[in-house]
Amino acid sequence: MNKKLLAFPYIVWAAVFILIPLFMVAYYGLTDKNGSFTLANLASITTKEHLKALWLSVLLSLMSTLICLLLAYPLAMILAHMKVTKTSFIVLIFILPMWMNFLLRTLAWQTLLEKTGVLNNILHFFHLPALEIINTPYAIILGMVYNFLPFMVLPIYNSLIKIDPNVIHAARDLGANSVQTFLKITMPLSAPGMISGITMVFVPALTTFVISNLLGGSKILLIGNVIEQEFTQAGNWHLGSGLSLVLMLFIIFNMVITALFDLEGEGNAL
Amino acid sequence: MGRKLIDLVHISKSFGNNLVLDDMNLYIRENEFLTLLGPSGCGKTTTLRIIGGFETPDKGKVIFDSEEITNLAPNKRQLNTVFQKYALFTHMTIEENIAFGLKIKNKSKAYIHDKIKYALKLVNLEGFEKRMPDSLSGGQQQRIAIARAIVNEPKVLLLDEPLGALDLKLRQDMQYELIRLKNELGITFVYVTHDQEEALTMSDTIVVMNQGYIQQIGSPEDIYNEPENAFVADFIGDSNIFPAIMVRDKLVKILDTPFPCVDKGFGENKPVDAVIRPEDVTLTEPEAGILDGVVTHLIFKGVHYEMEVLANGFEWLVHSTKMYPVGTKVGLFVDPFNIQIMNKPESEDEEATVIDE
Numbered sequence: 001m002n003k004k005l006l007a008f009p010y011i012v013w014a015a016v017f018i019l020i021p022l023f024m025v026a027y028y029g030l031t032d033k034n035g036s037f038t039l040a041n042l043a044s045i046t047t048k049e050h051l052k053a054l055w056l057s058v059l060l061s062l063m064s065t066l067i068c069l070l071l072a073y074p075l076a077m078i079l080a081h082m083k084v085t086k087t088s089f090i091v092l093i094f095i096l097p098m099w100m101n102f103l104l105r106t107l108a109w110q111t112l113l114e115k116t117g118v119l120n121n122i123l124h125f126f127h128l129p130a131l132e133i134i135n136t137p138y139a140i141i142l143g144m145v146y147n148f149l150p151f152m153v154l155p156i157y158n159s160l161i162k163i164d165p166n167v168i169h170a171a172r173d174l175g176a177n178s179v180q181t182f183l184k185i186t187m188p189l190s191a192p193g194m195i196s197g198i199t200m201v202f203v204p205a206l207t208t209f210v211i212s213n214l215l216g217g218s219k220i221l222l223i224g225n226v227i228e229q230e231f232t233q234a235g236n237w238h239l240g241s242g243l244s245l246v247l248m249l250f251i252i253f254n255m256v257i258t259a260l261f262d263l264e265g266e267g268n269a270l
Numbered sequence: 271m272g273r274k275l276i277d278l279v280h281i282s283k284s285f286g287n288n289l290v291l292d293d294m295n296l297y298i299r300e301n302e303f304l305t306l307l308g309p310s311g312c313g314k315t316t317t318l319r320i321i322g323g324f325e326t327p328d329k330g331k332v333i334f335d336s337e338e339i340t341n342l343a344p345n346k347r348q349l350n351t352v353f354q355k356y357a358l359f360t361h362m363t364i365e366e367n368i369a370f371g372l373k374i375k376n377k378s379k380a381y382i383h384d385k386i387k388y389a390l391k392l393v394n395l396e397g398f399e400k401r402m403p404d405s406l407s408g409g410q411q412q413r414i415a416i417a418r419a420i421v422n423e424p425k426v427l428l429l430d431e432p433l434g435a436l437d438l439k440l441r442q443d444m445q446y447e448l449i450r451l452k453n454e455l456g457i458t459f460v461y462v463t464h465d466q467e468e469a470l471t472m473s474d475t476i477v478v479m480n481q482g483y484i485q486q487i488g489s490p491e492d493i494y495n496e497p498e499n500a501f502v503a504d505f506i507g508d509s510n511i512f513p514a515i516m517v518r519d520k521l522v523k524i525l526d527t528p529f530p531c532v533d534k535g536f537g538e539n540k541p542v543d544a545v546i547r548p549e550d551v552t553l554t555e556p557e558a559g560i561l562d563g564v565v566t567h568l569i570f571k572g573v574h575y576e577m578e579v580l581a582n583g584f585e586w587l588v589h590s591t592k593m594y595p596v597g598t599k600v601g602l603f604v605d606p607f608n609i610q611i612m613n614k615p616e617s618e619d620e621e622a623t624v625i626d627e
């Protein structure tokens with residue numbers, strides 16, 4: 001009874017800041033300006049402009065997720081094999097940037113990548129060709145990878161250190177070489193970490209509008225930017241909410257697919 | 271027993287500043303059940319890991335079947351290991367676990383299928399093919415770990431405290447199971463344990479280790495009846511260890527009382543250690559034994575009574591099926607054959623571990 005009482009503030013919090021806003025998004029998304037029920041807001045995702053933005057968002061966030069996975073896995077393996085004292089230091093270095101404001105970090109990349117920015121000045125000094133990636137999708141991917149990489153490293157690291165070293169030894173003992181051991185034992189056993197890493201990178205990457213605003217200029221519209229503009233510029237809350245709902249359904253659908261895929265690969269539930 | 275199969279030659283290994291094995295020499299014969307026995311940190315597991323290929327010795331050579339394998343990777347060695355806490359692949363079924371080594375070796379499906387059936391029958395777990403490791407009890411998991419190792423037909427099976435995580439009853443059952451398996455398979459077992467009873471029950475040869483040094487190698491009977499130093503006497507079973515003087519051949523002075531014994535060749539008036547097992551002390555009427563004492567403690571142990579008898583200032587540990595209440599005056603008699611004389615420890619590792627007086 002007492003314990004339930006302790007949860008009360010959280011329930012209030014969840015109701016005020018999670019449930020009610022969600023309900024309002026659903027309400028706005030499913031009504032028109034006169035307040036009558038409509039599916040038109042949801043259906044507007046099929047317009048050419050919106051589909052293009054969604055497609056670009058999916059493409060860029062998939063690529064960032066893949067790059068994060070490829071960068072994070074080796075790093076997590078190195079961390080997992082290190083002594084604890086060293087590990088905590090490196091994890092600290094890794095997490096340190098996260099203590100700085102997200103916007104600030106992304107703005108810093110803008111300054112670094114600008115046509116006359118820090119990076120290009122350095123390249124120019126060495127008479128190297130200038131880097132022209134600001135305001136291109138590449139800059140957005142860079143921003144996504146930079147910002148979301150820790151969310152990939154930590155879950156993979158956590159799942160790797162849970163593997164009993166003797167399980168790895170057992171595979172070697174039974175004749176597997178190091179590559180076979182990695183593919184058949186280490187990777188499947190770290191799948192839960194990879195799955196949560198992928199979710200934790202893919203979902204924010206898919207919905208971001210800050211990174212694309214700052215590093216992509218105003219020309220590249222991701223689905224996040226489209227929704228943001230509906231709210232801030234067009235003032236059409238109904239359409240913005242409708243698109244948000246579609247995006248939410250899309251993410252839930254993807255997570256279910258991922259979980260099912262994991263079920264097959266792993267043989268047990270997530 | 272057959273020829274030498276594994277030969278460890280001048281093996282040394284340290285971790286940082288910690289010397290774990292110092293110039294160790296040991297050979298293991300074909301078809302032998304050899305147990306490495308000792309307290310934790312004695313180097314027994316490191317020895318096993320060096321044979322398995324999971325550690326490389328700093329110095330020395332590992333010879334397997336007359337070929338040097340010191341730096342050979344574990345997957346290239348003709349031996350398999352049963353790990354402490356099973357180390358099963360939790361993401362695979364029992365069937366896939368057992369098939370792992372065979373699939374790596376590209377054996378045919380029919381062959382693998384037969385082998386799985388055979389192995390599961392051998393460990394009495396028929397019908398478990400599709401189960402997941404997590405759904406099995408500790409004892410069952412351990413048997414699967416053994417099955418997974420033996421389907422590969424290794425020449426040697428290495429077992430690293432495989433029964434350590436099981437409860438007493440199951441442990442005893444598994445001991446018999448392991449002996450049966452060894453006899454049916456006819457392969458060499460190298461077994462690591464800190465449990466002296468386990469070692470005595472199963473082994474052909476016991477290697478007693480302490481602080482990185484081999485203390486004694488011998489059959490279970492040798493190790494128990496004729497310990498070579500105080501450490502072995504103390505570690506294997508209960509014992510009374512006395513500082514004594516070897517007066518001359520066949521006569522030893524224990525607690526200033528002369529005892530006839532059967533040992534020879536220690537010289538005259540030489541300080542030695544004498545070991546008398548508690549079950550070898552016979553309690554008699556006062557004055558009827560070699561010296562007299564008073565019973566100070568009495569515990570019922572099931573098979574026998576355990577008593578402490580104060581005689582000549584020493585608490586003798588005595589096991590007897592006959593009960594003498596605390597305070598009884600008794601005589602103590604020891605058959606000369608049951609007194610084991612040992613040289614004084616020459617180094618710290620040969621000393622008895624101080625647990626009780």
